[in-house]
Amino acid sequence: MDFDFAAEQPKLIQLLIGVAAFLAVVAVVLLLVDRVPMRRRAWPHATILLLPALVLLGIGLVVPAVRTTLLSFMSGDGQQWVGLDNYAWMFTQPEALTVLRNTLIWVLLVPLLVTSVGLVYAVLVDRTRFESIAKSLVFLPMAISFVGAGIIWRFVYAYRAEDQDQIGLLNQIVVSMGGEPQQWLQEPPLNTLFLIVVMIWIQAGFATVVLSAAIKGIPAEIIEAARLDGAGPLQMFFRVTLPSIRSAVIVVMVTQSIGTLKLFDIVRTMTGGQFDTSVIANEMYNQAFRYGETGKGAALAVFLFALVTPIVIYQIRQRREVR
Amino acid sequence: MTTLTQTVARAGAVTAPQRVRRRLTSRVASAVAIVIAVLWTTPTFGLLLSSLRPEDQIKSTGWWTFFSDPQLTLENYQQVLFGTSSSSGQMASFLINSVVITIPSVLLPLALATFAAYALAWLPFRGREWIYIGVFALQIVPLQMALVPLLSFFSQGVDVFGVQVLPAWDLEGPARFVQVWFAHTCFALPLGIFLIHNFMAELPGELMEAARVDGASHGTVLRKLVLPLVGPALASFGIFQFLWVWNDLLVALIFAGGTAENAPMTVRLAQMAGTKGNEWQRLTSGAFVSVIIPLIVFLSMQRYFVRGLLAGSVKG
Numbered sequence: 001m002d003f004d005f006a007a008e009q010p011k012l013i014q015l016l017i018g019v020a021a022f023l024a025v026v027a028v029v030l031l032l033v034d035r036v037p038m039r040r041r042a043w044p045h046a047t048i049l050l051l052p053a054l055v056l057l058g059i060g061l062v063v064p065a066v067r068t069t070l071l072s073f074m075s076g077d078g079q080q081w082v083g084l085d086n087y088a089w090m091f092t093q094p095e096a097l098t099v100l101r102n103t104l105i106w107v108l109l110v111p112l113l114v115t116s117v118g119l120v121y122a123v124l125v126d127r128t129r130f131e132s133i134a135k136s137l138v139f140l141p142m143a144i145s146f147v148g149a150g151i152i153w154r155f156v157y158a159y160r161a162e163d164q165d166q167i168g169l170l171n172q173i174v175v176s177m178g179g180e181p182q183q184w185l186q187e188p189p190l191n192t193l194f195l196i197v198v199m200i201w202i203q204a205g206f207a208t209v210v211l212s213a214a215i216k217g218i219p220a221e222i223i224e225a226a227r228l229d230g231a232g233p234l235q236m237f238f239r240v241t242l243p244s245i246r247s248a249v250i251v252v253m254v255t256q257s258i259g260t261l262k263l264f265d266i267v268r269t270m271t272g273g274q275f276d277t278s279v280i281a282n283e284m285y286n287q288a289f290r291y292g293e294t295g296k297g298a299a300l301a302v303f304l305f306a307l308v309t310p311i312v313i314y315q316i317r318q319r320r321e322v323r
Numbered sequence: 324m325t326t327l328t329q330t331v332a333r334a335g336a337v338t339a340p341q342r343v344r345r346r347l348t349s350r351v352a353s354a355v356a357i358v359i360a361v362l363w364t365t366p367t368f369g370l371l372l373s374s375l376r377p378e379d380q381i382k383s384t385g386w387w388t389f390f391s392d393p394q395l396t397l398e399n400y401q402q403v404l405f406g407t408s409s410s411s412g413q414m415a416s417f418l419i420n421s422v423v424i425t426i427p428s429v430l431l432p433l434a435l436a437t438f439a440a441y442a443l444a445w446l447p448f449r450g451r452e453w454i455y456i457g458v459f460a461l462q463i464v465p466l467q468m469a470l471v472p473l474l475s476f477f478s479q480g481v482d483v484f485g486v487q488v489l490p491a492w493d494l495e496g497p498a499r500f501v502q503v504w505f506a507h508t509c510f511a512l513p514l515g516i517f518l519i520h521n522f523m524a525e526l527p528g529e530l531m532e533a534a535r536v537d538g539a540s541h542g543t544v545l546r547k548l549v550l551p552l553v554g555p556a557l558a559s560f561g562i563f564q565f566l567w568v569w570n571d572l573l574v575a576l577i578f579a580g581g582t583a584e585n586a587p588m589t590v591r592l593a594q595m596a597g598t599k600g601n602e603w604q605r606l607t608s609g610a611f612v613s614v615i616i617p618l619i620v621f622l623s624m625q626r627y628f629v630r631g632l633l634a635g636s637v638k639g
Contacts, residue, residue, distance in 0.1 A: 008416065011423050014497035018427035018504060026434050034542035042446040045541050049442035050454065053435045053512050057461060060509020064472035065464045071471060117359070124356040134356060136625070138363045143621035144614045145570030147589045151596055151610040152370045155603065167385045167603070169369060201363065206632065213633050233352075262465050265572045265589075269596050281573075284467050289577060294471055301467040312463045 025052065065305070071298035076291075086299035098276050099283045102192050106199075106263065106279060107307075111256035113200050115249060118207025123237060126215055135212065139205030146202065150269030153198045157184040188276035195277060198266050203259070207252045214248035215241060247318065254315045261307055280304050367614075374399055374607035381603045399608035413583050414591065414609050421569060421587040421613075423500055424579070428507035428568045433561055435508065436515030437553070441545050443516070444523040445531055455520070461513040469510070470577055477502050477578070499585045502578045507568050515560050518631065522556035523549065559631025562624050569617050588613040 032048045075082045090096045125134040141149060158168030159181055166172040171181040185191045218241065226240045242249075264281040271277045273286065280300055288297025372386045375395045380388070389395075404415045442448075443455045480491040494502055526549065534544050550557075572589045579585040581594065592609055595602070621628065 008419050010497040011419055011500070014500050015423045015426060018423075018500065019430070022427055022430045022434065025431070029438055030542045030546065033545070034540045041448070043448040046442040046446040046448045046451070049438040049446070049541075053439035053458075053516065054454070056435065056505075056509045057458065057512055059476065060473060060506065061461050061464050061469055061513070064469035064476075067472035068468045121356065121359050124352045124359075128353065128356070134360050136622075137360045139625075140367065140618070140621075141363065143566060143617045144367070145572070145589050145617070147570070147572050147592045147596075148610045148614040151592060151606050152366045154596065155370060155373065155607065156366050158603075165384050167381070167383070169365070169385065169387075172385050172387070201366070204363070209629055209632060213629075262467065264467075265593075268572065269593050272597055281467055285573070285576075288471050298471060301465065301471075304465050305463070305468050308465055309463050316459075 068298045068301050071294055072302045074295050074298075076293040076295050082295065086295045087303075089296060090299055090303060096283070099278045099280060102277060103261065103279045105189075105192055106196060107257055107260050109193075109196050110199050110203070110260040111253045113196075114203045114207050114256050115211075115252050117200060117204045118252065119211050119249070121204065122208045122212035122215055123241060126212065135205075135208055138208050141202045142205045144202065146263075146265030147269045149198055149202050150266050153194075153201070154185075154270055157194060159183045185271050185277075186275045191271065191275055192277050195266055195270055198270070199260065199263065203256060207256070210252055211245060211248055214245035218244045250318055251315070254311055254318065257311050258308055258315075261304060261311075280307075370607050371611060373603065374611045376604075378604040381607065399604040400612070403605045403608045404612065414588060414612050416583040417586060417588045417591040418612065420500075420579070420583075420585055421589075421616075424503050424507075424575065424587050425565060425568045427500075427504045428511075429561055429564045431504060431508045432511035432515050432564060433557060436512055436519050436560070437550075437557065438545075439512070439516045440520035440523050441541075441549060444520050444526075445528075445544075445549075446541070458513055458516050462517070466510055466573065470573075473506060473509075474577060477505075496584060499579060503575060503585070506574050506578050507564075507571075510574070511564050511567070515564070518560050519553060519556050522553050526552055555627060555630060558624065558627040562620065562628045563631055565620060566617055566628075 029048060029052065033045055036044045036048065072086055073081055073083060075085075090100070121134075121138060125131045128134070144152070155167075156169045157171075158166075159171060160166050160168070162175075162181055166175055166181055170184065175181055184194045222240060222244065223236075226236055231239065262281050263279060264285060267273055267277055267279055267282045268285075273279075273282045278286070281304065284297045284300035284304065286297075287293040287300060369386045372389055373381050375397070376386065376389065377394055377396050377398065380394060384392075404418070406413065439458070443451060443458075477492045477494070480487060481489040492502065530548060531544055534548055539547075569587075570589065571587075572593055575587045575590050576593075579587065579590065581590055583591075588609070592606070592613055595606055595609060
C-alpha cells in the first residue's frame with residue numbers, strides 16, 4: 001500500500017479550520033442576538049440573524065446574475081460591447097442550434113417519461129406486500145451521482161467489435177437476438193435518447209415516491225364508491241386516481257423540467273457533448289470555461305434563465321393553489 | 324374504524340367472476356412491477372459485480388459470465404484507491420477531498436438558513452414579507468448564471484470603477500476548499516431558507532410567546548425551543564444538501580480545480596471516463612467507491628429524505 005496519508009493532512013487541517021469557522025459563526029450570531037437588549041422593536045435581532053445569509057445571497061447569486069446578464073452583451077474577453085451578437089450566434093449557428101434542439105428533446109421527453117414510469121410503478125406496487133422494498137429499489141438511483149450513473153450506463157452501452165464477446169449488456173442482448181452490436185452513443189440523433197434513458201433511470205424513483213404519497217392520500221370512500229359502481233382497473237386509473245393526484249403530477253413534471261434544463265453531468269460524463277449530444281448547460285460550460293468565450297457562455301446562461309423562470313413561477317402559483 | 328369494517332364487508336360481497344378478473348389483473352400488475360424493479364436494479368448490480376472481477380475478465384467478457392465462471396478480487400479497489408501513479412485512480416485522495424468539501428458545505432447553509440428562517444418566521448419587522456419573497460425568488464437563478472462572476476470574484480476581488488473594494492482571494496492549495504464551501508453555501512440558501520421557514524412557521528406561536536414572557540431571549544428561544552422542534556426539517560434539508568454536494572460535478576469542476584489536491588471524486592471520475600474510457604476495472608470500482616457513501620447515508624436516512632421531498636414538492 002503506497003498511499004501517503006501524511007500528504008493528506010493539510011486537507012484535514014483545512015477541514016478543522018472550516019468546522020471551527022462554522023462554530024465561530026454560530027457562536028457569534030447567537031451571542032450577538034443575546035446581547036442586544038429586548039425592546040419592542042425586532043429589527044436589530046432580525047438584522048443579526050439575517051445578515052450572513054443575505055450577504056452570501058448577494059455575493060453568490062444576485063450580483064452574479066446581474067453581471068452575467070451584462071456579460072452576455074459583451075465580447076468573449078469581456079472588453080467590448082457587442083450588442084446582441086452572442087444571442088444571434090445562439091440562434092443561427094448550426095452547432096448552437098443542435099444544442100438547442102437537443103435541449104428541447106430532453107425537456108419534452110424527460111418529464112413525460114419520468115412521470116409516466118413513476119405513476120405506473122406507484123399504482124402497480126400500491127398496497128402490495130413488497131411495496132416498500134419495491135419502492136426502495138427504484139428510488140435507489142436518486143442517491144447516485146449523475147457522474148456515477150453515467151459510468152454505470154456507459155458500461156451498459158459498451159461496444160465491442162462483432163467478432164469479440166460483448167461486455168455491454170445492451171449489445172449482448174442485441175447479439176443474442178441475432179443483431180449486430182451498435183455504438184449506441186455515437187450515432188445522432190438516437191444517442192441523445194440513450195442519454196435520456198439514464199436521466200429517467202435516476203429520476204423515476206423521485207416520481208414514484210411523490211406520486212405514491214399522493215395516491216395514498218386519495219380518500220378511501222371515493223375508491224370504494226368507484227369500485228361499487230363496477231369500475232375496472234383502467235377506468236379506476238383514468239377516472240379516479242389520475243384526477244385526484246393531478247396537482248402532484250404537475251409538481252413532478254415541473255421539477256423534472258427545471259432539473260432537465262440545467263442538466264450537465266450526464267452529457268459531460270457519457271459523451272462530453274460530442275456526436276451532437278450537447279445541451280445548453282454543457283455548452284455554456286464549454287464556451288465560458290474551456291474556449292474562453294465568456295460572452296457566449298453568459299448568453300446561454302441567460303437563455304437558460306429565461307427558460308426556467310416561467311416554469312418556476314408556474315410552480316410557485318401551483319403551490320399556492322395546493323395550499 | 325367504520326370504513327374499515329365496511330370495506331371488509333364489501334370485499335366479501337364481490338362476485339366470483341369479478342374476483343377471478345381482479346386476481347388476473349393483479350398478477351399482470353405484479354409481473355410488470357417486478358420487470359420494472361429488475362430493470363432498475365440490474366445496471367447497478369452489473370457495476371458492483373464488474374468492479375469485483377479481475378481486469379482481464381472485465382475487459383473480455385460481460386459481467387454475467389460471473390455466473391458460469393465465478394472469479395472475484397479486490398485488486399481493482401486496491402488499485403483505484405491507493406495506487407499513486409497518475410494513471411491509477413488515486414481515489415483515496417479524492418475521497419478525502421469529497422469529505423472535506425461536504426462537511427462544511429452542509430453545516431454552514433444549515434446554520435445560516437435556520438437563523439434566517441427564524442427571523443423571517445417569528446420576528447415582526449418591516450419588510451419581512453419582501454425579504455422572504457426575494458429569497459424565495461432567487462431559486463429562479465440557475466447555477467450556471469452565477470458561475471463566471473463568482474469565479475472572478477474569487478480570483479480578482481471586487482473593483483468598482485477602478486477602485487479595488489475587496490481584494491482577490493488568491494487561494495492556493497488546501498485553502499482553495501474555502502471557495503467551494505462558499506459557493507455551495509450561497510447556492511443552497513434559497514431552498515434551505517424556504518424549506519426550514521415553512522416548517523418553522525407552522526410551530527405554535529403561543530409557545531414562543533410564553534417563553535418570551537418568561538424573559539427568554541431570541542437566542543434562547545432559538546436554541547432551546549425551536550431547534551429541537553424543527554429537527555426533522557433540518558435533517559431532511561441536511562440530507563438533501565449532503566447528496567447534492569457529494570454528487571455535484573459542476574461547482575467542483577469550476578471552484579476546486581481538477582487535481583488530487585482539491586477536486587472531489589465526481590471530478591476524478593468524469594476525467595477517467597473521458598481519458599481512460601476503456602479502463603473498465605478502474606472506472607467501475609471508482610464509480611462504486613463514489614456511490615457507496617451516499618447510498619449508505621441515503622438508506623439509513625431514507626425516511627427523513629422522503630419527508631423532505633414531500634414537504635418540498637407535494638405539500639408546499
